[in-house]
Structures are given as C-alpha cells and as structure tokens.
Amino acid sequence: VSPAHRLGATHPLALAPVISPPATVDGFVRQFLQNLNFDQGVALSDSSSTDQYLALAGTVRDYLMARWLDDQSRQRAQQSKGVCYLSAEYLLGRQLDNNLLASRLTDIATESLAKCGIDIDVLRQVEVEPGLGNGGLGRLAACFIDSLATMSVPSTGYGIRYEYGIFRQTFIDGQQVEQPDAWLALGSPWEFPHPEAAQQISFGGHTETYDDEDGVTRSRWIPAWHVQAVPYNYMVPGYHNGRVNTLRLWSAVASDAFDLRIFNSGDYEEAVRAQTFAENISKVLYPEDSTPQGKELRLQQQYFFVAASIGDFLDNVLPEGFDLSKLPDRVIFQLNDTHPVIAVPELMRVLVDERGIEWDAAWAITQQCFAYTCHTLLPEALEVWSVDLLGRLLPRHLEIIYRINDEFLLAVRERFGDDELRIRAMSIIGEHPYRSVRMAYLATVAGAKVNGVAELHSQLLREKVLPDFDEFFPGKFTNVTNGVTPRRFIRLANPDLASLITEALGAGWTVDLERLRGLEAFAADPEFRERFAAVKAHNKVRLASVLRERDGIEVGDGHMLDVMVKRLHEYKRQMLKVLHIVTQYEQVRSGEVAASDIIPRTFIFGAKAAPGYTMAKHIIHLVNAVGEVVNSDPVVEGRLKVLFPPNYNVTLAERVIPAADLSEQISLAGKEASGTGNMKFALNGALTIGTDDGANVEIRKLVGDDNFFLFGMSEPEVEALWAKGYQPTEYYQSDERLRRAMDLIASGAFSGGDRSVFEPIVSNLLYDDRFMVLADYSSYIEAQARVDEAYADQDTWSRSAILNIARSGFFSSDRSIRDYIERVWHTPPML
Numbered sequence: 001v002s003p004a005h006r007l008g009a010t011h012p013l014a015l016a017p018v019i020s021p022p023a024t025v026d027g028f029v030r031q032f033l034q035n036l037n038f039d040q041g042v043a044l045s046d047s048s049s050t051d052q053y054l055a056l057a058g059t060v061r062d063y064l065m066a067r068w069l070d071d072q073s074r075q076r077a078q079q080s081k082g083v084c085y086l087s088a089e090y091l092l093g094r095q096l097d098n099n100l101l102a103s104r105l106t107d108i109a110t111e112s113l114a115k116c117g118i119d120i121d122v123l124r125q126v127e128v129e130p131g132l133g134n135g136g137l138g139r140l141a142a143c144f145i146d147s148l149a150t151m152s153v154p155s156t157g158y159g160i161r162y163e164y165g166i167f168r169q170t171f172i173d174g175q176q177v178e179q180p181d182a183w184l185a186l187g188s189p190w191e192f193p194h195p196e197a198a199q200q201i202s203f204g205g206h207t208e209t210y211d212d213e214d215g216v217t218r219s220r221w222i223p224a225w226h227v228q229a230v231p232y233n234y235m236v237p238g239y240h241n242g243r244v245n246t247l248r249l250w251s252a253v254a255s256d257a258f259d260l261r262i263f264n265s266g267d268y269e270e271a272v273r274a275q276t277f278a279e280n281i282s283k284v285l286y287p288e289d290s291t292p293q294g295k296e297l298r299l300q301q302q303y304f305f306v307a308a309s310i311g312d313f314l315d316n317v318l319p320e321g322f323d324l325s326k327l328p329d330r331v332i333f334q335l336n337d338t339h340p341v342i343a344v345p346e347l348m349r350v351l352v353d354e355r356g357i358e359w360d361a362a363w364a365i366t367q368q369c370f371a372y373t374c375h376t377l378l379p380e381a382l383e384v385w386s387v388d389l390l391g392r393l394l395p396r397h398l399e400i401i402y403r404i405n406d407e408f409l410l411a412v413r414e415r416f417g418d419d420e421l422r423i424r425a426m427s428i429i430g431e432h433p434y435r436s437v438r439m440a441y442l443a444t445v446a447g448a449k450v451n452g453v454a455e456l457h458s459q460l461l462r463e464k465v466l467p468d469f470d471e472f473f474p475g476k477f478t479n480v481t482n483g484v485t486p487r488r489f490i491r492l493a494n495p496d497l498a499s500l501i502t503e504a505l506g507a508g509w510t511v512d513l514e515r516l517r518g519l520e521a522f523a524a525d526p527e528f529r530e531r532f533a534a535v536k537a538h539n540k541v542r543l544a545s546v547l548r549e550r551d552g553i554e555v556g557d558g559h560m561l562d563v564m565v566k567r568l569h570e571y572k573r574q575m576l577k578v579l580h581i582v583t584q585y586e587q588v589r590s591g592e593v594a595a596s597d598i599i600p601r602t603f604i605f606g607a608k609a610a611p612g613y614t615m616a617k618h619i620i621h622l623v624n625a626v627g628e629v630v631n632s633d634p635v636v637e638g639r640l641k642v643l644f645p646p647n648y649n650v651t652l653a654e655r656v657i658p659a660a661d662l663s664e665q666i667s668l669a670g671k672e673a674s675g676t677g678n679m680k681f682a683l684n685g686a687l688t689i690g691t692d693d694g695a696n697v698e699i700r701k702l703v704g705d706d707n708f709f710l711f712g713m714s715e716p717e718v719e720a721l722w723a724k725g726y727q728p729t730e731y732y733q734s735d736e737r738l739r740r741a742m743d744l745i746a747s748g749a750f751s752g753g754d755r756s757v758f759e760p761i762v763s764n765l766l767y768d769d770r771f772m773v774l775a776d777y778s779s780y781i782e783a784q785a786r787v788d789e790a791y792a793d794q795d796t797w798s799r800s801a802i803l804n805i806a807r808s809g810f811f812s813s814d815r816s817i818r819d820y821i822e823r824v825w826h827t828p829p830m831l
C-alpha cells in the first residue's frame with residue numbers, strides 16, 4: 001500500500017508521484033510566474049529584483065523537489081549503511097548557480113527570464129551567501145556534501161543554522177571592523193523549516209542514582225532546562241545524477257514547557273528573557289579560527305546540534321523497533337574536527353540511560369559508529385573543555401566521559417604497565433592548567449578511525465601529536481587528503497576554462513577529475529597554450545570589473561596576479577608576503593633597482609582576522625598601509641600594486657582564483673594541516689609558490705618541481721632549528737635586504753611617520769617570531785626572483801599552468817569521498 005493510499009487518497013493526482021514542471025522554457029516561465037504571483041505575492045510588472053530572485057530560487061526548487069522527496073523515502077526505506085556528517089560549519093557559498101547547474105537548468109532559466117524581461121545576472125547578485133563557516137574546515141564540509149550527493153552516497157549533513165554567519169569585514173582607516181552578517185534578512189528561499197520535527201535538547205541540572213527493576217544501580221540525568229531544536233532542510237543536489245541529498249541545520253527556539261512554567265509564575269519579562277536565552281544558542285557563528293575560545297555558549301551549540309542530530313537519526317531515520325546492536329551496520333557519524341565530539345557521550349547516554357543497553361554493549365556499538373577527522377596540528381588549537389563547565393552544562397555526559405576514561409586507562413595499564421607518565425599523557429582528562437576534557441583524545445579513543453587531512457599532516461598527527469594512541473590502537477590512524485568540488489571551483493567559477501577543457505577532453509571530467517591528465521598532451525600545443533592564456537586574460541578582466549564595482553579598486557593592466565587569500569593567521573605567514581612587497585618597494589625607493597626593471601605585479605590579499613586576535617589585526621592594518629603608500633608612490637611607476645578587497649568570502653574566491661597567476665601557500669612547514677585553496681588555484685592554472693607543508697607536498701609531487709616554486713625549511717629542518725635555538729635577530733642582522741625592509745616598516749614610512757603603529761609587529765618578528773618568518777625570508781625572496789624570471793616567458797608559464805591543471809585531478813573532493821568510503825566508512829553505494 002502506497003503512503004498516499006494509506007491516507008485514503010483516491011484522486012489519481014493524489015496517488016501519482018510528485019510531478020516536476022516540464023523542463024522547457026514555457027514550463028519554466030509558467031512556474032516562475034506562478035511563484036512570483038502566489039509565493040511572493042507580486043505581479044511581474046511590480047516585482048523587485050529580490051522578488052524575482054526569490055521566485056527564481058523557488059522555481060529551481062520545484063524542479064528538484066520530486067527527486068528530493070524520492071531520495072528521502074529511498075534513504076529511509078533502504079536498510080544499508082549511510083553517513084551522518086556532523087559539522088559545526090558549512091561554508092556553502094551561493095546556491096542559485098550550483099543548483100541550476102546540478103539540475104541542468106542554467107540555459108532554460110536564462111532564456112526564460114530573458115523572455116520575462118529579466119537579466120539573470122542581476123538576480124545572481126541578489127543572493128547573499130550563507131557564510132556558516134570560518135574557513136577551510138567549513139568549506140571542506142560544503143565540498144564534501146556536494147561530492148556525497150554526486151556520488152550517490154546515502155548521507156545527511158547535520159549542522160547549525162546560525163542566524164548570523166561569519167562577520168562582514170570592512171576597513172576603516174585600514175583597520176578591520178566587523179559587521180553582523182544578517183544573511184537571512186531578505187528571506188531564505190533554499191530552506192524548509194520543520195517545526196513539527198523539533199527535538200527537545202536538555203541542559204544543566206544534576207544526576208542521581210537509582211535502582212532499576214533488576215536491582216541494578218544506574219545513573220540518570222535530571223536536567224534543569226530545555227530548548228527546542230527545529231530542523232531546516234536544504235537540498236543538496238548531485239551533479240547531473242538526479243540525486244538530491246539533505247543538509248539539516250538546527251535552529252534553537254525556546255521550548256513551550258519552559259516558557260509556560262515561567263508564564264504561569266506571572267513573570268512575563270522573565271519568560272521573554274528565557275526565550276532570548278534559548279534562541280541565543282544558534283544566534284551566531286563563533287568567528288575564532290584556529291584557537292577555540294572555550295566559551296560556554298559554544299559548548300551549548302555543540303551539544304545542541306549533535307544531540308538533535310543523533311535524536312533525529314534514531315527517531316526518524318531508523319525504523320521502529322530497530323535492534324540497536326546493529327547500529328554500526330546502519331550509520332557512521334563522521335566528526336568534522338572536535339566540535340561535534342560531545343556526540344560520543346551523548347550516544348552512550350541514549351543507549352545506556354534511555355534504551356537500557358548495558359554499558360559494555362553500548363560502548364562496543366559507539367566505538368563502531370564514530371570516526372574523527374583532525375584538521376590541525378597547532379597544540380593550542382586542540383579543543384579542551386574545563387571539567388567545571390562541562391559538568392555544569394552536561395553533568396551526565398561528564399560522568400560518562402569519566403567512565404570511558406577510567407576503562408581506557410585501565411586498558412592502557414594492562415598494555416604498558418604502570419607507566420604513570422604515559423598514563424597521564426594519554427588521559428582524556430588533562431590536569432594542567434586546569435582539569436579539562438581533551439576532546440581530540442576522546443574522539444581518538446571512541447572513533448573507529450582517525451584521519452588527518454593530508455599525507456604530511458596525518459604522519460605528524462601519528463608521530464608527534466598522538467604517538468601513544470597510534471601505538472595503542474594499531475590500524476586506527478589513516479590519511480584522507482582533502483579535495484575540492486570541481487563543479488563549483490572549475491565549472492561554475494571558471495566557465496571559459498571549463499569549456500576549453502570540455503572541448504579538449506569531452507564532458508566527463510566534472511565527475512572524473514583524473515581525466516584532466518589528458519591535458520598534458522595539449523600543454524605541448526602552442527595553439528592550446530594561446531587559448532589558455534586568453535582564458536586567463538579574460539578572467540583577469542572579469543575580476544578587474546568585479547573589484548572596480550565592489551570596492552572601487554584597480555588591478556594593474558598587464559600585471560602578474562599574485563594572490564594570497566585565506567584566514568589571517570601568523571602561521572600562514574601573510575607577513576612573509578608583506579616583507580617581499582616592502583623589499584621590492586624599498587629597492588626601487590632607494591634607487592637600487594630601476595622601476596622599469598620590475599616585473600609588474602598586483603598583489604591581492606583576502607583575509608579575515610578573528611575579532612580578538614590582535615596581532616592578526618595589526619597585520620591587516622599593515623597590508624592596507626603598505627598598499628596605500630606603494631599604490632600612490634610615483635617612484636614605482638604603477639608596476640607594483642597591493643590590493644586588499646575586504647570581506648573575502650566564497651563568492652569573491654570564485655572570481656579571484658580563476659584570475660590568479662601565482663598562488664601563495666607559504667605557511668611554516670608542519671603548521672598548515674592541508675590547505676584547500678592551494679588545490680583550487682592549481683586546478684585553475686595558477687602556479688604555486690609554497691613551502692613543503694600540508695597538501696602542498698602532494699601538489700608539488702604531482703605537478704613536478706619545474707612547475708612549482710618551492711622554498712623554505714622542511715618540517716624536520718624547522719624542528720632542528722627550534723632544537724638548536726632560533727634567534728630571529730641573527731637573520732635580521734645578517735641579511736641586508738631584510739634589515740632594510742624591517743627598518744622601513746619600523747621607521748613609520750607606512751604610518752605617517754608614527755613609529756609606534758607597527759612596532760608590535762616588528763618586535764614580535766625580531767624577538768619572538770614563532771612561525772620563523774625571518775628564517776625563511778631569504779629563501780622566499782629567491783623563489784620570488786625565480787617566479788619573475790619564469791613569468792617573463794609567458795608561453796612557458798602557460799605550459800606550466802596547463803600542467804598544473806592536468807596533474808591536479810587527484811584533488812577532487814570526489815576522490816576524498818572515495819577514500820573515506822574505502823578507508824573509513826565502508827558504505828555501499830545507494831541503489
């Protein structure tokens with residue numbers, strides 16, 4: 001009996017499958033006008049661009065709907081294993097073009113709107129991208145759900161529907177000022193709220209013991225307060241495969257029961273305050289990148305979304321009466337960094353306290369249901385929660401964590417003997433500087449697999465960060481090198497390159513990126529190289545017009561585009577780039593180099609600093625200040641330009657990356673876990689100047705040393721220098737170019753003569769320099785000279801650029817997902 005029959009439906013339409021509108025211009029126009037009139041409530045003649053955009057989005061949704069509904073029931077019905085991707089961040093980027101592309105509607109939509117007198121390009125600009133992530137980690141999650149859908153992996157992405165995403169960055173006098181990102185202000189046409197499917201999430205209170213019917217003493221949680229988690233569903237269409245997966249983001253609202261109790265006590269203001277308190281949980285994305293802040297609200301967010309997601313899976317995805325001992329055959333929860341790791345004790349709590357499963361059996365289930373991806377190596381970035389805070393917010397979970405730890409340490413003792421040092425080192429509970437739960441350790445103990453995000457990172461994770469765990473859990477550690485979706489980052493972002501590739505290789509490369517190998521043969525063809533160069537030149541023109549309109553800034557005509565876009569962090573070493581620029585400028589200013597001898601370059605920066613990260617903000621200020629001086633000093637004859645468009649985001653990335661000639665990936669070796677921007681640039685035919693760090697290592701191996709500008713110390717060399725004792729001043733004293741560049745900054749030349757403005761940067765580099773900027777300076781300057789030399793021969797440069805594309809097919813997120821399936825998830829493909 002079909003579900004419709006079960007309702008007692010008799011009309012043939014009610015019994016038919018959902019019907020998609022006809023995929024024709026007439027069908028599209030009809031649906032669009034219907035949405036404009038009936039959903040937006042306006043006539044075409046009176047409609048604003050926003051109305052039109054919302055109606056267009058609604059129309060694209062309508063075309064995807066039948067498949068989405070179909071896939072949802074299929075995923076519920078099928079008995080095989082699926083992936084629940086748990087991530088606190090999804091940095092999605094704009095949805096319209098992606099969804100048009102996936103559903104093959106781009107041409108029809110363009111023509112249909114033109115017939116209505118509307119330029120679709122204008123509507124594209126209306127969309128505000130959902131910036132529900134900080135940087136690489138959030139963007140990776142977005143690439144992964146695209147690949148999961150494209151590869152028909154039964155899967156759901158779970159996360160948080162932040163009301164405010166990553167802040168909007170503006171500059172005032174060259175300094176970063178943050179503005180709230182009200183991305184929902186104009187309405188959000190891609191989401192489907194389901195308040196009726198809300199999950200109740202509890203917090204606080206205490207635990208108590210009681211004897212169950214069998215006389216066994218058990219613990220239970222008496223929480224103090226609750227909030228409702230309301231799911232908002234987003235379509236995640238696969239590329240040209242008819243699949244539509246779901247991204248489910250949770251939004252917090254006050255629970256009725258809680259309100260009512262307070263209302264009944266007659267305290268109206270308190271009731272409203274309580275509501276605000278509850279809704280704060282999903283109010284704003286934490287803009288900290290790399291160093292977690294340990295704030296209570298953040299732990300609330302983490303628990304809120306994982307408890308809702310696990311509850312949703314158990315209640316709504318599993319069939320009634322499901323035998324939970326079989327849970328590992330049905331689901332793997334992938335933990336995107338430590339942010340969702342509180343899911344581990346939550347699943348234990350549900351299994352033991354709510355479903356009455358005995359501890360050991362529950363633990364055996366739990367250990368097979370989780371896998372953990374680590375995205376960092378910086379020790380200060382490994383998340384810990386104070387026992388105090390965790391115990392206050394989630395007392396039962398703390399008990400569970402203690403028991404997991406006790407049993408784990410017992411097993412460690414059995415294996416390694418009473419080696420107290422080692423036991424202290426491996427304990428999930430840290431003691432210094434305060435008692436805390438080490439979330440990465442908890443994830444490692446609970447996860448069936450633990451992976452790093454590039455070869456080098458995974459190796460260092462095993463050897464340097466968690467060596468005891470590697471020894472204790474043989475086979476648990478693995479690597480899955482990151483990847484990026486070629487749909488968004490080549491096909492959509494670089495349409496001309498995509499056409500050129502398709503012309504050369506046929507259309508299959510968008511879902512089988514290794515086919516780009518076929519371009520190697522074309523790299524030798526002078527005509528193809530010329531056509532590639534024309535595409536690059538055109539992308540520069542497109543970027544120039546975006547920057548002119550967006551920010552009123554001008555890219556230098558005929559310049560090499562040298563781009564460094566990523567979060568601002570000392571380990572990523574934007575300062576090294578600044579020192580290179582200042583060196584070149586100083587050489588012209590002092591007359592050592594004639595301006596006419598400079599290879600014209602425009603340096604483009606894009607970077608947000610965490611609002612509380614003072615040094616990062618100083619560096620942003622310095623970049624802007626250097627730009628202001630260099631760009632207006634006639635001595636450089638316009639041959640050096642420094643541009644820093646504010647508010648770098650996915651939308652801007654899609655314009656900047658295809659236009660770039662040179663990709664700056666210059667972190668201190670051993671610090672950048674992987675990087676994914678590096679992959680996007682290589683795939684768009686930029687050459688990389690980079691250290692042997694993160695996925696740069698793999699990029700260089702694949703593209704070859706002739707097509708990559710390597711510089712700087714290797715990770716072992718970095719270690720050796722630390723061991724020997726690093727003295728940054730030695731480099732300052734012995735390298736004249738470096739000294740002159742630093743002195744120019746210190747002199748106030750970029751701060752109207754005020755020497756105090758950039759003094760914190762200068763003294764930090766001279767007397768601390770944790771990320772060894774000065775040690776790698778000379779090697780970097782020499783590599784940049786090689787870049788200049790190579791760029792002078794445009795034809796050879798194009799050849800290298802094409803080889804970069806041809807040899808980077810490995811970095812598709814489709815390949816990453818295949819690796820996860822093979823090494824971590826072991827999920828069969830969906831029927």
Ligand code: F58
Nearest residue numbers: 134136137289290375453673674675676
């Ligand atoms: C990034 N991490 C890594 N963290 O830095 C980068 O090398 C890697 O390519 C990428 O993950 C994907 O694996 C990262 O973006 C964050 O943004 C966290 C946000 C929440 C607070 C802690 C940092």
